Amino acid sequence: MMYSEHAHHVDPHSLPFVPIPGSTSSDAVVKLTLLNCGELIARFVQFRQRDTLEEMKTEEVIVIFAWVIEKIVDGKTERWMWDLGLVSDKDRLGPSLAHEMDSRFVFNVPPSAQLPELFTHLSPPPATLDTLTGVILSHAHVDHYGALDEFPASLPLIVGPGTKAWVESSSEEDRSIPLGFWNHPNSVYETGEDGARGKGKEWQPVGSFEGWNYFGDGSLWLMRAPGHCPGHQVALCRVSTSPDTYVLLSGDTCHSRYIYMPFPTPVARSDVACWVHPSHGAAGSSRGSTTMHVHLEEAYKSIAKLTRMEMEDNVICIVAHETEVARELDLRVGDMRQGWEKWKEHGWKRGKENGVHPRPTFDT
């Protein structure tokens, strides 16, 4: 992880923006299901910067989201997972990763909320192992690949460009995913390469990002969002036409609503937390130089891109750990939420549009 004290919020107005291409058919949509796969309780503040060292010692709780993306292609339903949540038992990750996790987090993932078992507790299940087409990961981190080894090895795995080189060149100590999990799928493809081209033809500007038009009709754009880790990607999903509305599955571009919201004034947004890694000292003992992002400057650029998308009236961004969304939609651990094609009518963005205070008094 790299820290630059010069890295800071970027003005979203300074970014190039290409209007999102409109739909040409009412079929050019995907259907989304949001899954609450559990919580990560950080032993000290690691996500959203607080003002004092004392505050940096406090616990920070975040939700863990995954999504089911459904799409009718040539009369047949394709069903993709976007991320897989987290394992219940951190010992399954092997000694070095389990130790790293344990020094920083408590896992709150009841076995019934761990995918794929979670499917069997939902009614009706939004997917089953035999109805899945494949798995797409925002990135290869522990709270996103979940129990990948419990999914059929025959399911293709799609990751963002740069993921394979990163994972495969990492030493055993630094590897973010156990080899047993990574080697489990028969095929791993990077967005845009053979096997993961879908109906896309090339990388194209879309909104503030660069995206891959996976189904060819603008219903699912896989978009590069660098900064958090190699290969980190987000997904822009069109969920309705006339009018076109979108949900942007925003991965770990940042780890709190209050880092990319409110807009447009960067000064009103929280900074990315800088903290002391447990191997370097006690939490809150000094200002710290570790962040959640491998390249903080790039991360702030991607965060500004997210803010710019959120400024569009017909786009709602949801980061993978947006605890406020779980609260607003009363989505408990192990619950699911459908109806995203009507998020605007339901008023699901209203809490943000009303300018929720950027420093809530309750803890996030």
Ligand SMILES: [Zn+2]
């Ligand atoms: Zn994450």
